[in-house]
Amino acid sequence: MSSLLTSPMVDLDTGSVIAHPAVVDATGALRAAPLPMALELPVRVVLAGAGALAPLHEALRRAGRHPREAILLLTGSCQEQDRPLLKVGLDGLRTIGYLLGFAGVGGSGAALDLVTDGSPYLLALDPDVVARIPGDHRAAAVARAVVTLARGIGAHVMAPGVEREAQVAVARGLGVRLANGPLLAPGPDGKVRVPLPVTDESPTSILLGPRVQELLLPAVTLPAEAKAEEVVAAFGHEPTITSVILVDEFQRPKGSLDRSRFLLSFAARYGHALHGSKPAQRLADPPRTVPRTTPAIAAMQAAGRDAARVYDDLVVTDEMNRCLGIVRVSDLIRQVTALRS
Secondary structure: OOOOOOOOEEEOOOOOEEEEEOEEOOOOOEEOOOOOEEEEEEHHHHHOOHHHHHHHHHHHHHOOOOHHHEEEEEEOOOOHHHHHHHHHHHHHHHHHOOEEEEEEEOOOOOOHHHHHHOOOOEEEEOHHHHHHOOOOHHHHHHHHHHHHHHHHHOOEEEEOOOOOHHHHHHHHHHOOOEEOOHHHOOOOOOOOOOOOOOOOOOHHHHHOOOEHHHHOEOOOEEEOOOEHHHHHHHHHHOOOOOEEEEEOOOOOEEEEEEHHHHHHHHHOOOHHHHHOOOEHHHHOEOOOEEEOOOEHHHHHHHHOOOHHHOOOOEEEEOOOOOEEEEEOHHHHHHHHHHHHO
16 A cells, blocks of 8 residues: 555545545555545656556556546656656656646655646645644745645645644645545544534634535536537426536536526527537536635625626536536625625
């Protein structure tokens, strides 16, 4: 088993497990739960070329899994002269579909400029930094810098090896939203329990309104490849549906179909003949997403950025950009009005 990935990877905001560590059993077969799997991969293996990576691809194939279901966490450092070769290797893995991450960031792992050039999906803090953050302002400063870097390059941050609630509290405060470790290991009932965050009841927070997760409504979703006639059927099934969200295999939003505009396309002459058997994505707008922790007023501002779509539903997402549901602008308006009355 991986030395870093000894327990599920957990979203600290939702308490949900987003990936499981992959293990190799006694027969040499790769085992992992249905969720995405996480594996450590030494940088030296990538530098060794395609032949060295062949066993990884074959193990996934035998396990019936696709590369897009695997997060490869790169361990170790890279010499300056090997960087071009590493970039070629990482580009190849990304093209196949793997999600890439770097381990030991902010400590013993790869240099920060190399991490940035690698366009990673995930940055795992150095375990020593995580162990020290509750009582060491220097370690907290390192973690904060990694979070800032991750935001700048569009990556997620994970705190590995979490053992105490104090580590979870500090990590949350710094902006870290993913973690694993003994504290987050499943209990006897198989469930993961995440310590609750302290409620922010400051005047500023109250004035911003409730977070959109409190106004969440179930989303009607269809696969991104769905035909337009399937969307028509979804709208016809329930008159209160205001939107259909197209999602990929990981439930990440790929398109948004507003009820009025979509059905108007079919109301025109020959509308069904023109669109019915074609992909619904042709008629979809880009989804307007907001993280689940977004305050109501900030969500209202996001809704108002496109005058043509002011009243379109907003898609609420988690830390892995998965669709959790929708929030209606009318509900946001009521909340903001109540705050100001």
